[in-house]
Amino acid sequence: MKRITILGSTGSIGTQALEVVRDHPGVFKVAVLSALKNSALLIQQAKEFKPAIVVICDESKYNEVKEALFGLDIKVLAGETALAEVAAYPDSDVVLTALMGSVGLKPTIAAIKAGKNIALANKETLVVAGELITQLAAEHQVKILPVDSEHSAIFQCLVGEEQNEIEKIYLTASGGPFLGKTKDFLSNVKKEQALKHPNWVMGAKITIDSASLMNKGLEVIEAKWLFNLDVDQIDVIVHPQSIIHSIVQFTDGSMKAQMGVPDMKLPIQYALNYPDRLKNNFKRFNFLDYPSFSFEKADLTTFRNLDLAFTSLRKGGNMPCILNAANEIVVAAFLEDKIGFLQMSEVIEQCMEEIGFVEKPQLNDFLETDKHSRILAGRLVTKSKV
Ligand SMILES: NC(=O)C1=CN([C@@H]2O[C@H](COP(=O)(O)OP(=O)(O)OC[C@H]3O[C@@H](n4cnc5c(N)ncnc54)[C@H](OP(=O)(O)O)[C@@H]3O)[C@@H](O)[C@H]2O)C=CC1
Numbered sequence: 447m448k449r450i451t452i453l454g455s456t457g458s459i460g461t462q463a464l465e466v467v468r469d470h471p472g473v474f475k476v477a478v479l480s481a482l483k484n485s486a487l488l489i490q491q492a493k494e495f496k497p498a499i500v501v502i503c504d505e506s507k508y509n510e511v512k513e514a515l516f517g518l519d520i521k522v523l524a525g526e527t528a529l530a531e532v533a534a535y536p537d538s539d540v541v542l543t544a545l546m547g548s549v550g551l552k553p554t555i556a557a558i559k560a561g562k563n564i565a566l567a568n569k570e571t572l573v574v575a576g577e578l579i580t581q582l583a584a585e586h587q588v589k590i591l592p593v594d595s596e597h598s599a600i601f602q603c604l605v606g607e608e609q610n611e612i613e614k615i616y617l618t619a620s621g622g623p624f625l626g627k628t629k630d631f632l633s634n635v636k637k638e639q640a641l642k643h644p645n646w647v648m649g650a651k652i653t654i655d656s657a658s659l660m661n662k663g664l665e666v667i668e669a670k671w672l673f674n675l676d677v678d679q680i681d682v683i684v685h686p687q688s689i690i691h692s693i694v695q696f697t698d699g700s701m702k703a704q705m706g707v708p709d710m711k712l713p714i715q716y717a718l719n720y721p722d723r724l725k726n727n728f729k730r731f732n733f734l735d736y737p738s739f740s741f742e743k744a745d746l747t748t749f750r751n752l753d754l755a756f757t758s759l760r761k762g763g764n765m766p767c768i769l770n771a772a773n774e775i776v777v778a779a780f781l782e783d784k785i786g787f788l789q790m791s792e793v794i795e796q797c798m799e800e801i802g803f804v805e806k807p808q809l810n811d812f813l814e815t816d817k818h819s820r821i822l823a824g825r826l827v828t829k830s831k832v
């Protein structure tokens with residue numbers, strides 16, 4: 447049995463991971479579950495999957511969770527700091543990081559230091575501190591198993607190719623709900639429109655990131671660190687059908703792609719049970735449902751976030767951390783109708799210009815940068831007029 451810790455079990459990835467576990471009772475066992483504030487779902491999950499520990503980060507919900515799980519032999523912890531503690535829980539084999547945002551950084555570090563393999567959905571952690579995380583993983587001989595669909599695709603294409611060099615990877619992008627739209631159109635869009643992803647049902651933050659192409663920008667940075675690539679080896683190609691999840695091109699020009707219907711349960715299952723594939727009854731792809739695939743260039747002038755992400759990666763140091771923290775703030779503000787869609791890029795760019803650059807950041811520099819970028823982005827949001 448593989449014992450699994452799920453940080454962020456009440457979210458989109460977390461709940462789908464539990465569906466995978468439910469479908470394979472003899473294969474997986476849940477060790478730890480966590481939520482920020484969704485105590486009702488956390489309690490329900492704990493009663494069904496009987497983990498050893500649950501964490502409710504919102505401390506005001508601690509008593510409710512504790513009382514609901516009384517007598518079930520489940521330890522209940524509260525507060526964000528408990529995430530790093532449970533990430534190192536000894537009776538667990540793999541930690542699925544399904545948290546939203548850079549809050550995933552400290553627990554991921556704790557899990558790696560405790561020798562746990564990481565099934566990584568929480569891309570923000572690699573965006574913030576990719577070099578630090580990948581070096582630490584190498585030092586502790588732990589695997590970082592990608593869950594993000596594009597990175598899982600690349601990872602799967604690389605199986606059996608260990609001796610072969612990558613020439614290029616093509617990260618596919620759906621283009622989001624605003625594919626082909628102009629800046630004029632985008633200046634008036636509301637969260638309800640941005641939350642309608644054409645192909646995937648996901649948490650709110652990543653759905654807005656997909657609409658602004660920041661998701662692809664974060665994924666470019668994530669790919670750099672996961673696959674040890676130069677920026678120029680990473681290309682983004684818009685593929686509105688989201689069937690080809692990404693492509694690797696080798697030095698002889700040969701290209702391998704991984705395909706399937708858009709369903710995150712597949713990459714989640716692959717990461718949790720790596721290297722073995724498991725039978726399942728997920729929907730299968732039917733060629734006749736997709737008589738044609740299409741591809742187009744990403745519009746970096748209209749969707750400036752993707753360009754900003756490339757710029758931050760080229761600059762290096764703490765720049766991707768600045769970008770990520772500012773993005774977390776502006777997305778939250780957009781979801782609260784406090785800022786317009788196009789203003790998100792303006793705030794991020796200003797943070798990248800004004801926050802102090804650190805060329806070789808250590809953990810503490812990342813934590814400070816994250817804090818400062820959030821503060822500045824918050825001020826800029828307050829000043830902005832929607
Ligand atoms: N959803 C998807 O299909 C995909 C997601 N990803 C990545 O996976 C990660 C999770 O995404 P997704 O599942 O969509 O996100 P959701 O918002 O749906 O879920 C986030 C989870 O993390 C918890 N959480 C959120 N903020 C905090 C915090 N500050 N402290 C502690 N716990 C917190 C939430 O708890 P609560 O429910 O109580 O709020 C919830 O359990 C992201 O990094 C995303 O980019 C990558 C590829 C696809």
Ligand SMILES: CC(=O)[C@@H](O)[C@H](O)COP(=O)(O)O
Binds near residue numbers: 594618619621652661
């Ligand atoms: C499911 C997944 O991995 C998401 O990151 C998805 O790729 C979002 O799609 P786009 O960002 O391409 O719209």
Ligand SMILES: [Mn+2]
Binds near residue numbers: 594595
């Ligand atoms: Mn993705």
